[in-house]
Amino acid sequence: xxxxxxxxxxLAILALPFVYLHYWQPTTAGTTVRIMRGETLVRELALNxxxxxxxxxxxxxxxxxxxxxxxxxxDSPCTGKVGIHAGWLSHSGDFTACLPNRxxxxxxxxxxxxxxxF
Amino acid sequence: MKITLRSTPEDSRIAWFTALAVTIHVLESSxxxxxxxxxxxxxxxxxxxxLCQFGWRTAAWVSLLRVLVGSLVLGTxxxxxxxxxxxxxxxxxLILWGGTKLPGRGFGPVGYxxxxxxxxxxxxxxxAYLLFIPHPGLWRLFPVLLTFAVALGMIxxxxxxxxxxxxxxxxxx
Amino acid sequence: xxxxxxxHLFLVLSLLLTSSCQQAPREYKxxxxxxxTLVKITLREVxxxxxxxxxxxxxxxxxxxxKAWHPxxxxxxxxxxxxxxxxxxxxxxxxxxxxxxxxIELARITNNLFNPAIGKLxxxxxxxxxxxxKGPPPAKKAIDQLLARHPRMSDIEIDGLRxxxxxxxxxxxxxxxxxxxxxxxxxxxxxxQGVRNAIINAGGDLKVIGSxxxxxxRIGIRHPREKxxxxxxxxxxxxxxxxxxxxxxxxxxxxxRRYHHIIDPRTGYPANQSTSATVILxxxxxxxxxxxxxxxxxxxxxQVIARKMHLRYVMLVDKNGRIIMTPAMxxxxxxxxxxxxxxxxxx
Numbered sequence: 001x002x003x004x005x006x007x008x009x010x011l012a013i014l015a016l017p018f019v020y021l022h023y024w025q026p027t028t029a030g031t032t033v034r035i036m037r038g039e040t041l042v043r044e045l046a047l048n049x050x051x052x053x054x055x056x057x058x059x060x061x062x063x064x065x066x067x068x069x070x071x072x073x074x075d076s077p078c079t080g081k082v083g084i085h086a087g088w089l090s091h092s093g094d095f096t097a098c099l100p101n102r103x104x105x106x107x108x109x110x111x112x113x114x115x116x117x118f
Numbered sequence: 119m120k121i122t123l124r125s126t127p128e129d130s131r132i133a134w135f136t137a138l139a140v141t142i143h144v145l146e147s148s149x150x151x152x153x154x155x156x157x158x159x160x161x162x163x164x165x166x167x168x169l170c171q172f173g174w175r176t177a178a179w180v181s182l183l184r185v186l187v188g189s190l191v192l193g194t195x196x197x198x199x200x201x202x203x204x205x206x207x208x209x210x211x212l213i214l215w216g217g218t219k220l221p222g223r224g225f226g227p228v229g230y231x232x233x234x235x236x237x238x239x240x241x242x243x244x245x246a247y248l249l250f251i252p253h254p255g256l257w258r259l260f261p262v263l264l265t266f267a268v269a270l271g272m273i274x275x276x277x278x279x280x281x282x283x284x285x286x287x288x289x290x291x
Numbered sequence: 292x293x294x295x296x297x298x299h300l301f302l303v304l305s306l307l308l309t310s311s312c313q314q315a316p317r318e319y320k321x322x323x324x325x326x327x328t329l330v331k332i333t334l335r336e337v338x339x340x341x342x343x344x345x346x347x348x349x350x351x352x353x354x355x356x357x358k359a360w361h362p363x364x365x366x367x368x369x370x371x372x373x374x375x376x377x378x379x380x381x382x383x384x385x386x387x388x389x390x391x392x393x394x395i396e397l398a399r400i401t402n403n404l405f406n407p408a409i410g411k412l413x414x415x416x417x418x419x420x421x422x423x424x425k426g427p428p429p430a431k432k433a434i435d436q437l438l439a440r441h442p443r444m445s446d447i448e449i450d451g452l453r454x455x456x457x458x459x460x461x462x463x464x465x466x467x468x469x470x471x472x473x474x475x476x477x478x479x480x481x482x483x484q485g486v487r488n489a490i491i492n493a494g495g496d497l498k499v500i501g502s503x504x505x506x507x508x509r510i511g512i513r514h515p516r517e518k519x520x521x522x523x524x525x526x527x528x529x530x531x532x533x534x535x536x537x538x539x540x541x542x543x544x545x546x547x548r549r550y551h552h553i554i555d556p557r558t559g560y561p562a563n564q565s566t567s568a569t570v571i572l573x574x575x576x577x578x579x580x581x582x583x584x585x586x587x588x589x590x591x592x593x594q595v596i597a598r599k600m601h602l603r604y605v606m607l608v609d610k611n612g613r614i615i616m617t618p619a620m621x622x623x624x625x626x627x628x629x630x631x632x633x634x635x636x637x638x
Contacts, residue, residue: 036322038324039321039322039323039324070519072518072519078422079422079423079424079425079543080422080423080424080425080541080543081423081543082422082423082540082541085539085540085541085542086513086518086540087518087519088518088519089519090519091511091521093492093511094511094513095322095329095331095492097324097329099324099327099328099329099421099422100421100422102324104322104324104329106322106331112509112511112524113509113510113511113521113524114333114490114503114508114509114510115331115333115490115492115497115499115508115509115510115511116492116495116510116511116512116513116521117492117495117496117497117510117511117512117513117533117534117535117569118495118512118513118535118537118539118540
């Protein structure tokens, strides 16, 4: 084996525990958000990674933002803006939608609540 | 009119090794797999051996042709299995290209094999997540499979190394 | 070739393990985009094949009700509205007659603060669509003209299967009751199929059957003003309907003022004394209408309604953020994230 081989092998073996730590954190599997178009799942994302998402609907693009374990609609092509009015969602069982654009989000996971009333 | 296809020694080399890799690929695919496209990657032994013996170009041909021909033989062409295989092969070929640029003595078969298997599994996971299973739970499998990728990458590399010494021994004779 | 076999065995096992950690066992969840809203169905301890069958039936039922009860699209209710305007006798469609009867009864018991006869007014404001309007608010003159004609549910006369309106201004919009009625029907269907643990959440209003295994269903109530916060938590038991009417979902801001979808039938403008009203009752249709009526009544008038409707569990958040609740509600609800002390009043 060359020196590069040995370095690479050691690096790979050393990295493994961190990979386990990273992907097996309880939070990764805990709270996620389901993004649906109509009744079809578009994506299910963990809430522990900040990001912005765009989802196409029949009226246009709905934009979402994930930050600090919460998600919200930042923009949607409907007049009512009900999805945006709902603000940040983070509790399991909570959900909102831009109905005219048929894009909805729901917080999944075994959290404090089974369902949200509003 | 007569069309003559002249094949270079490299062409027949590629064909020969591709045939070998496809055979392994097909045999391997007859084993049950929990997720389509996730395999121990024994065909990579051929890619690595070819890479060390004949260079990156030939290895890239063998690797990509293996995915294409293998899928045609198995009837999985353009199916999810094929997409996963292709994403893995393309990524590992690209990573191997980077590996050959390492100055000094560079990588040996074990290093290349490790690079290839890690690139393979990472690309397949990303592809599976983006295209087929958009559920973050999928990534919980990643560490386990990465562990196996490292172990199998090493084993495949060692097998490839012993093949290489065998080949050079025969050529020296 | 021993290694690959072992590897695959390991993969299968690890997949099983991780997937079993992922999903709560024996819980089946489905989202339906029906009834002009999102309907979330949670079924526990139901065979997935049966659950799919139930959900397909629920979808059919909700679609039917939505079409039948839509106030202005062509359909039984739309046709009823057209015929009510004529003032003559007509035979009522069997799919809307029970709804209208419930509406008459609930309007009476809420002193017409829940008034489904003001469909024209709701239409004038534009709040009768799935999407909310963006303003501007209608002219005061147009509102006053509609108010002056006093459409009431008591203007409707029912004789067997026939009905007529004594007031041509009566136009029915059951937006504040239909969801409750639909939820009741879905729960009734699930019970008839032997489902013992379920939640139906239709756009934020919900009704439960049974429990979540060895504990009651846990319900969070959104804070009406502080986005992303939970105002209160409560446990829901078999048959409980938890309904909230709030000004924070369907509204628009015009020249700095908030115009929301709960219209006070007395003034013709959005009711402005409350931010939310929550009711727990067994009957979801009554809970739906009660939440609307209590919201409209506000902090000064809610007790009259609560007494008349024999409501035990009421929570009202007024426009200043004061939280008012009945003693029974105070016992079963937990306020979250707030320093405010609730004001406990026996109606």
